[in-house]
Amino acid sequence: MNFAARITGTGSAFPKNRVTNSTIVKKLAKLGVETSEKWIRERTGIQERRISDLENPNERNSSLAFSAAQKALDMAGKSPEDIDQIIYATCSPDTPLPSSACWLQHKMGAYKAWGMDINAACSGFIYGLATAERFIRSGQVVTSLVVGAEVLNPILNWEDRNSCILFGDGAGAAIVEQTPEDSARQILSSHLLSDGSLWELLYVPAGGSNMEVTPERYAKKLHKLRMKGKELFKVAVKTLADSALQTLKKNHMTTDDLDWFVPHQANHRIIEAVANRLDFPMEKVLVNVDRFGNTSAATIPTALDEGNRDGRIKQGQTVLLTAFGAGLTYGSILMRW
Ligand SMILES: CC(C)(COP(=O)(O)OP(=O)(O)OC[C@H]1O[C@@H](n2cnc3c(N)ncnc32)[C@H](O)[C@@H]1OP(=O)(O)O)[C@@H](O)C(=O)NCCC(=O)NCCS
Structure with missing residues (x-):
């Protein structure tokens, strides 16, 4: 028998602390860094x-993942003993080792x-879901838990x-389960x-074998994230739109055949620019x-x-x-819900 895979449960979890733009403005002001609520809202959404x-x-990475996974399991009507595989996408793990999947x-x-963990940064969940799908199609896995979880605060440079x-x-x-082909x-x-x-365009210089x-x-904050925002913006719009169109074309x-588009959420202006390129209504994003x-x-x-x-x-x-x-990294997954 041949198999396919489908998502049967989803879940999310967030830390309690809501940090508004106004809080960020005050936090940065204390560090001598100027920004404004208006700038953040208008340039990022x-x-x-x-x-x-x-x-x-x-509120650690795998604790948030635990809470999200429990909700996904409940929706799928499954228990932890039913899980054959955990694919954990993160670039901000609990510890360098063991993996967050083991935690x-x-x-x-x-x-x-x-x-196992997958580090494909913001594309991690897509990479993880594609990996789970392949294992399920091969018949080696029946039920997979795919997680995308981040606690990025420790690698953010609050002076940037x-x-x-x-x-x-x-x-x-x-929760991704086996289903007939x-x-x-x-x-x-x-x-x-x-x-x-x-x-x-986006990297953390120190903390690995490179440095x-x-x-x-540490004093120079080389263990913190570096980003070329303007260049990344252009690359993001192009790769998201190209990847979406290629995937649709291959199918x-x-x-017109799409009911929902779920792009990576980096900046509202990027999302709008991609929807515009695809000539796709924002109401369906x-x-x-x-x-x-x-x-x-x-x-x-x-x-x-959330949409589910x-x-x-x-x-x-x-x-x-x-x-x-x-x-x-980039990529797309098309599914019939
Ligand atoms: C980073 C980003 C929000 C900047 O917005 P932008 O409209 O491109 O802004 P620019 O980089 O052109 O900067 C415009 C000005 O605003 C300033 N600026 C940058 N951040 C600011 C802030 N928080 N508050 C106020 N001004 C700021 C810049 O210094 C620049 O000033 P200058 O003209 O005097 O040099 C945007 O480029 C972006 O979202 N890029 C993609 C980032 C991304 O997706 N990262 C994750 C990838 S997974």
Whole structure:
């Protein structure tokens, strides 16, 4: 028998602390960095984001993932013992090792599963879902838990007004289950791409074998995120639109066949520019960047969960997920919900 895969449950979790633009303005002012609520709102569309309290064990990366995963399991009517595989997308893990997947497995008591992390930055959930789909299609896995979770606060440079205003913390999860190959509801196709030549657009210089963190480098904040925002903006619009169109084309579809588009949530202006290029109405684009900022690998699963829970996404509809992120990584997944 041949198999396909489909999402049967979704869930999200965010830290409690709502950080509004007004709070950010005050925080940066104390560091001698000038910004304004108006600038952040108009240039990014972000109104607020959530930021983890690192002293609170319930707000660490795998704790947020745990909470999101429990909600996804409840929706799917499954328990932790049903999970065969945990694919955990993050670029801000609990620890360099062991993997966040192992932390999560331990927290859930999902001891039948094996797990691994994927670092494709903001494209992580797409990469993870595509990986789970392949394992399920091959028959080796029946039930997979795919997570996109980030606690980016420790790698943000609060003196860099260009980047620190954009990001937030959160987690999204999906239960992906085996279904017969001829099922109407299934992941139709997934398409992953990367271009390592563009690494300099978004990276963290120190903390790996390229550059150890020394006190001098720490003082220079080389362990914090560096971003070329303007260049990234242009690349983001192009790669998101191209990836979406290529995926539709490979499935002999056009944007007219789409019910929902769930792009990576980096900046509301990027999302609008992509919708414009695709000639696709914003009413059919799921957006949560205004309330949560860019939560990297968590943006797509949390936006998807929101649309799923509030009933906007209906059974049988066609949904396209498209992401881009540091690397550069990008890709799309098309599914019939
Ligand atoms: C970063 C970003 C919001 C900047 O917006 P922008 O409209 O491109 O702004 P620019 O970079 O052209 O900067 C315009 C001016 O605003 C200033 N500026 C930047 N951040 C600011 C802030 N927080 N507050 C006030 N002014 C700011 C710049 O210094 C610049 O001033 P200058 O003209 O005197 O040099 C935008 O480029 C972006 O979202 N890029 C993509 C980032 C991204 O997607 N990252 C994650 C990838 S997964």
